[in-house]
Amino acid sequence: MKKTYDRKAFKRKLQSRKLTVIVIIRFVMILLAGYPLLASAGERNTPREESHRVKGKVVDRKGVPLPGVTIRLDSTTVGSVTGQDGTFVLLLPEREGVLVFSFIGYETVRVKYSGENTPLLVTLKEKVSALDEVTVIAYGTQNKREVVGAMSTVKGEDLEDIPSPSLANLLQGRVAGMNVLNTTGAPGGGGISVIIRGFNSLSIESSRRGSEPLWVIDGVPMLSFTSPVTGTNTLADIDPNDIESVQVLKDAASAAIYGSRAANGVILVTTKKGRLNQRAKVSVNMSRTFIFDPALPDITGGHRERLHRLEALRDYQQAAYNGETNTYEYVAGYKDSYLNRLQYDYFWNMGDGANVAPYQDSLNKFYNNSTNLFDYYFRTAKVTDASLQLSGGSVGMTYNVGIGYYDESGVLRNTGFGRVKILGNFCMIPFPKLEANMRFYLARAERKRSSREINRYGFTTGAELEQIPEELLNTSTVLPGPGNAAFDELVKRFET
Known part of the structure; x- marks a missing residue:
C-alpha cells in the first residue's frame, strides 16, 4: 500500500509536539521559581539567633580619640576596629561578656558590657617601657636611640676595679676618637692631657694645653690642669667609685649651654645617687694592688x-x-x-x-763592696683603695653618702699619692613638680715628689715630670750599702 504525504496532518503533529515542549519548560520554571518560597517557609519554622548591639568610643588619657583600636570579644574571633573618630559599633551574639581593647603603644584593656544600650567610653593608657638607656646631654636627658650627635657613653661599672687615681686614665681606650696623653707615670695623674676634637695649634705644648675639653661634674664646670704646687691633676680628686656614668659630647651639642668653653668638647660626669622607695643599701669596696719594679739595667759593680x-x-x-x-x-x-x-x-x-x-x-x-743603687731607688709599689657607700630613698627623698681612702706609693722612692674624700647626694621632692638637690664633695689629696723635676726648653713644667737621679749612673758601687752613714748621706741626695 502506497503511503502518501499529508502536509496538514504533519503540521498538526508538529504543533502538538511543540505544545508539549512548552508545557514541560513552563512546568520546570514554575517548579524552580517556587523553591525559594519553600525555603522561606522552612526558615520561618527555624528560630533565628538573637544579636546584641554594643557601641562606644575609645580615647587616650587626654581625651583624644584613637582610630584603629582593635576590639575583640573575649575568647572569640568576633571583633572590629574603631573609626577615625574613635567610635565603634558591634553586633555580638551574647548579651553580656568582656571586650578586649588593644592598640600599639598602649596597654591592653578588658571591659565588661551588658545588654544595656549605654555607650561605652574606654580610656587607654600609654605603655611605658625602657626602650633604651637614658643619656645625659648638655641641655637635659634623652634616650640613646634619639640622640643623633657624636656622643659616647661609659658606664660606672666599667671603671671599677682599676687602680688609678685619675678619671682620665680610666677613659683611655674606652671612647672612640679620644686621645689620652700620659707625659708621666707619677702617682697623682699629673701631666695627663685629654684630646677629643683634635689639636688646635701647631705648637706641641700650647696645643696640648689648649685642646683639652671642658669637664662638668654634676653640672659644675671644671678644667683639667696640673697644679704647679702639688703636681697633681684636678681630676685625681674625684673617686672613680662614685661615678655613675660618663658622657663625651663631641659635636655642636656640647656648646648648647657652655658656649666657647666647650669648643674642644665636653665630658659630663654624673655621680651616683639614691633611688625612690629603695631600702638602705651598703656597698663596700676594698682592693690591694702591687706594681713590681721595671726592668732595670745590668751594671758592673764591685x-x-x-x-x-x-x-x-x-x-x-x-x-x-x-x-x-x-x-x-x-x-x-x-x-x-x-x-x-x-x-x-x-x-x-x-x-x-x-x-x-x-x-x-x-x-x-x-x-x-758591690752596692746596686737601682735596687734601692726602685721598689715595689703598693696601692690601697677602699670605699664605703650608703644609698637609698623613701617616697619623697633619696640619698647617697660615701667615704673613700686611696693611697699609692710610687715605684720611685719618695713618690706617692694619697686621697681622702667624702661625698653626699641628697634629693627632696616635697611636691610632685618641685625638686630640691643638695650635693657636696670634699677631698684632700697629697702627693709626694722630689725636687728633681724636668723643666728644659719650655716643653713641660717641673710639676709634671720627674727625672731619675743622675747619681744612679755616676755613683760607684764600691760604696757601702744600707746601714752605713755614708750610704744614708748618699740617699738624702736622691730624695731631695
Whole structure:
C-alpha cells in the first residue's frame, strides 16, 4: 500500500509536539521559581539567633580619640576596629561578656558590657617601657636611640676595679676618637692631657694645653690642669667609685649651654645617687694592688767596676796610637779606654808619666763592696683603695653618702699619692613638680715628689715630670750599702 504525504496532518503533529515542549519548560520554571518560597517557609519554622548591639568610643588619657583600636570579644574571633573618630559599633551574639581593647603603644584593656544600650567610653593608657638607656646631654636627658650627635657613653661599672687615681686614665681606650696623653707615670695623674676634637695649634705644648675639653661634674664646670704646687691633676680628686656614668659630647651639642668653653668638647660626669622607695643599701669596696719594679739595667759593680776605673785612670795618662790618622790620641771615656787597651805605645806606658798605684783589694774590704743603687731607688709599689657607700630613698627623698681612702706609693722612692674624700647626694621632692638637690664633695689629696723635676726648653713644667737621679749612673758601687752613714748621706741626695 502506497503511503502518501499529508502536509496538514504533519503540521498538526508538529504543533502538538511543540505544545508539549512548552508545557514541560513552563512546568520546570514554575517548579524552580517556587523553591525559594519553600525555603522561606522552612526558615520561618527555624528560630533565628538573637544579636546584641554594643557601641562606644575609645580615647587616650587626654581625651583624644584613637582610630584603629582593635576590639575583640573575649575568647572569640568576633571583633572590629574603631573609626577615625574613635567610635565603634558591634553586633555580638551574647548579651553580656568582656571586650578586649588593644592598640600599639598602649596597654591592653578588658571591659565588661551588658545588654544595656549605654555607650561605652574606654580610656587607654600609654605603655611605658625602657626602650633604651637614658643619656645625659648638655641641655637635659634623652634616650640613646634619639640622640643623633657624636656622643659616647661609659658606664660606672666599667671603671671599677682599676687602680688609678685619675678619671682620665680610666677613659683611655674606652671612647672612640679620644686621645689620652700620659707625659708621666707619677702617682697623682699629673701631666695627663685629654684630646677629643683634635689639636688646635701647631705648637706641641700650647696645643696640648689648649685642646683639652671642658669637664662638668654634676653640672659644675671644671678644667683639667696640673697644679704647679702639688703636681697633681684636678681630676685625681674625684673617686672613680662614685661615678655613675660618663658622657663625651663631641659635636655642636656640647656648646648648647657652655658656649666657647666647650669648643674642644665636653665630658659630663654624673655621680651616683639614691633611688625612690629603695631600702638602705651598703656597698663596700676594698682592693690591694702591687706594681713590681721595671726592668732595670745590668751594671758592673764591685771589684770589676774598680778594675775598669783603674784602667781608665791609667789610660787617661797615656795616649793610644790611631793608625788611620797616624797620631796619638787620649781617651775620652771608659769606652775608649776599654777598646784601645791593646793599642797603647810601650814608650808612653813606661815613660815619664806618673802611673796609678795599684790597690790591694784583699787588704781593703771597702773596695770589695758591690752596692746596686737601682735596687734601692726602685721598689715595689703598693696601692690601697677602699670605699664605703650608703644609698637609698623613701617616697619623697633619696640619698647617697660615701667615704673613700686611696693611697699609692710610687715605684720611685719618695713618690706617692694619697686621697681622702667624702661625698653626699641628697634629693627632696616635697611636691610632685618641685625638686630640691643638695650635693657636696670634699677631698684632700697629697702627693709626694722630689725636687728633681724636668723643666728644659719650655716643653713641660717641673710639676709634671720627674727625672731619675743622675747619681744612679755616676755613683760607684764600691760604696757601702744600707746601714752605713755614708750610704744614708748618699740617699738624702736622691730624695731631695
